Amino acid sequence: AQSVTQLGSHVSVSEGALVLLRCNYSSSVPPYLFWYVQYPNQGLQLLLKYTSAATLVKGINGFEAEFKKSETSFHLTKPSAHMSDAAEYFCAVTPGAGSYQLTFGKGTKLSVIP
Amino acid sequence: DAGVIQSPRHEVTEMGQEVTLRCKPISGHDYLFWYRQTMMRGLELLIYFNNNVPIDDSGMPEDRFSAKMPNASFSTLKIQPSEPRDSAVYFCASSSGLTQYFGPGTRLLVL
Numbered sequence: 001a002q003s004v005t006q007l008g009s010h011v012s013v014s015e016g017a018l019v020l021l022r023c024n025y026s027s028s029v030p031p032y033l034f035w036y037v038q039y040p041n042q043g044l045q046l047l048l049k050y051t052s053a054a055t056l057v058k059g060i061n062g063f064e065a066e067f068k069k070s071e072t073s074f075h076l077t078k079p080s081a082h083m084s085d086a087a088e089y090f091c092a093v094t095p096g097a098g099s100y101q102l103t104f105g106k107g108t109k110l111s112v113i114p
Numbered sequence: 115d116a117g118v119i120q121s122p123r124h125e126v127t128e129m130g131q132e133v134t135l136r137c138k139p140i141s142g143h144d145y146l147f148w149y150r151q152t153m154m155r156g157l158e159l160l161i162y163f164n165n166n167v168p169i170d171d172s173g174m175p176e177d178r179f180s181a182k183m184p185n186a187s188f189s190t191l192k193i194q195p196s197e198p199r200d201s202a203v204y205f206c207a208s209s210s211g212l213t214q215y216f217g218p219g220t221r222l223l224v225l
Contacts (some may be wrong), residue, residue, distance in 0.1 A: 009131055029119040041203055043216035051212060055202070090157065100209055101170065102146055 002027045002093045006105035014077060014113045019063075019078040021108045022092035026072065033074040034092040034102065035065055061085070080085060086112045116140075118217035120206050126223045132194040135220045138187055139208030147214060148181055148191050157205075161188065162191040196224045 007022040025031055032051050033034040048059025055067040061084075065076045074091060092104040119138040126188040127133055139146050141160070147162040160194070161171040166183045183189040193200055201224050 034213075034217075041218075044207075044219045045216070046213055049213060055162075074136065092180045100212060100214070101159060101162060102214060103159075 002031065002095060002103045004091050004093050004103055004105035005087075006091050008108055009106065010109045010111070012015065012111040012113060013081045013085055016080050019076070019085065019110065021076040021089050021091075021110065023065075023074045023076065023105060024072050024114045025091070025093045027093055029095045031095065033065075033067060034094075035059065035074075035076050036081045036092060036104075036106075037062070037090045038090065040087075043058045047076070047089070050065050081110075081112045083112050083114065086110055107108060116218070118206055118208050118215055120204075120217035120220050122220060123218065124221045124223075126225065129197055130195040130225050131224075133196045133222060133224075134193065134199075135191040135193075135204050135206075137189045137191070137206030137217060139206070140169055140191070140215055141187070143208035143210045143215075144186070145207075145209045145214075146189050147191070147207040148182060149207065151203045151205060151219070154200075160191070193222075195223075198224045200224050 003026045005024045034049045035047040037047050038044050048057045048073045050057050050067045058064045063078045064090050084109045090107045092102040121136045142164050148160040151157050160173045161181045163183045181191045203219045203221050205219045207216045
């Protein structure tokens with residue numbers, strides 16, 4: 001079984017500051033991990049995914065995430081926050097091959113202060 | 115590509131009425147997923163299909179919920195009878211592999 005824990009339901013950062021959104025996972029098999037972003041009144045959009053290749057994954061809009069097996073973490077970062085980054089971010093896990101069922105975390109709402 | 119299409123975008127109905135939500139997946143995708151999003155429970159997978167066949171419906175809350183996929187380009191999620199606690203945003207997603215592509219959602223309000 002898989003599970004995802006996102007630490008902090010709400011994170012506020014100043015424009016230009018580092019963004020760090022935390023995700024820890026639990027999986028009985030090597031996982032595939034995802035970050036999705038949801039803008040108000042919209043569906044979820046894929047930011048990036050880890051599929052057992054490089055542990056540092058680069059995504060859209062300047063975001064990246066690092067897979068750390070020893071810490072069972074997949075934290076999302078962006079060096080400099082922009083106002084347009086304000087949204088809700090979801091971490092998700094799937095066992096992958098043969099089962100594409102995603103288990104999502106509860107989400108972290110990011111606010112960017114001008 | 116048009117992406118995943120859902121209709122209606124908003125639905126307001128009264129308790130006891132039947133509600134039908136519709137989804138058109140991305141052409142060529144062989145997986146289709148239905149999710150429900152609420153403040154209390156977050157994103158929950160209700161059911162998913164592979165090649166039009168339901169694979170796992172363990173997330174369907176109760177018998178009032180049913181889903182069908184009569185062909186590769188269309189799926190429905192039906193609630194009958196609807197109850198106020200069914201108020202939520204319902205998302206459809208499709209994939210041909212690991213990455214799921216989400217529709218814009220249907221915001222359902224049951225009065």
